[in-house]
Amino acid sequence: MPTNGTLGQNLNAPSIEVSNAQFAYGSRPLFDGLNLVLEAGRWTCVLGPSGVGKSSLLRMIAGLLSGGNDTAVRCGDGSATAGRVAYMAQRDFLLPWLNVVGNATLGARLRGEAVDLDRANALLQAAGVGEAANAMPDELSGGMRQRVALVRTLMEDRPIVLMDEPFSALDAITRLRLQDLAVRLLAKRTVLLVTHDPLEALRLGDRIFVMNGSPAGLGSPLEPAGRPPREAGAPDVLSGQARLLRELAEGGK
């Protein structure tokens, strides 16, 4: 298997600082004056119930949503996040008229750049879908489709990766496998994973924030021991689940 040195070329992952994030859905403020730091080269998980504003926060960091006037999203090295972010959603968004390789190399095609087929094939191989390179999306299972979506995200080779519940539509076993794969392939990148699954956050996160309330705020981060991906039965994962569930439930009152 190729190492990350060959698959990821410009890994100089910055930290990201979000300050005073504001966003209102109509007249209802989802969050107001929210601060978050994503540490460089590590996984940060934001855990929260549906509709709390996790996705909006993620889209704000991606530059897809503008916050309030005082809202600032900056990289630790002082530059903006524009052009340094790759985005992966819950749905795979594979284009049905392109085969697997075509989908994996979509970014280059959209930017009018030359397509790096060697790298695409190497990454598809690493993600366990090398055999399906010429298959059409509708011939693939949900897990395989999400693997291809992961490869497409990696093809962007961005130092920052934002993931919006990318594994939540998968069955339990497929989800565990995809989580392991993502940790391996996204090593050394600054990752933000938004999820509503405490187990997922505990397996993958270096730091885990619970997002709760209305307008929503972030609690103090939980930093489980050990390196991701953690075993589902590891002590910190089990005790962490109890704590996270409790924090989630408190916010629901």
Added chain:
Amino acid sequence: MSLSYLRPLIICAGLVAVWQAVVTFTGVPAFILPAPYSVLLALVEDGGLLAGHAGVTFIEIALGLLLGVLLGAASGIAMSFFVPVRRWLFPVLVVSQAVPVFALAPILVLWLGFGIGSKVAMATLIIFFPVTAALYDGLRRTEPGLLDMARTMGAGRFAILRHVRLPMAMPAFASGIRIAAAVAPIGAVVGEWVGASSGLGALMIHANARSETDTMFAALFVLAVMAVTLYFAIDLVLRRLITWQPETYSSDD
């Protein structure tokens, strides 16, 4: 041969039998309702004449379809891509649909003459709106998450239109073309009724004036066969080209 192939034949035979029965038992005069056999005779005897007129009508339909689809596609894309075009053109298009297009036929004949020009214009006019509306609607309904992803990949508006939105809108566009194929013959024939020296519609008007009802029926038959063949040929081509259409078959069995 299974029943599903035989069924259309059985239906046709049944209809002809009912037709013959009406003629036989009511003794209706031939200039009101000719017997199936005399229509068949007219089809054979006037074969050359019918073919010539059918050729003219077919050219009108084909040119009208081509122009209507091209203009409709152009305006659909322009409306979706340029906001001012949408703001100015869309209300005009909607209001224009309140005008009964067939009432324009005499004016078109006055302006464009008795040749095929006025009939092509008539067909183009009635095709234009369904094609525009279908494509515009398809372009508008692109998945927002997909657009988010394309934007984080650094795609410009035109690249998104070309690589994502247009292909995504193809099934909707195909529906528009199917409707166009079904209504194009109506436009051509109405144009011929109002004023023409050739074409199946003109032949019907002239035969009517001379009480050659069997020729009228023969012309109607040729027109129906042509329209149905055109529709299914276009449907077949669209199915072959656009394979990513999520087809759901329902069954009564």
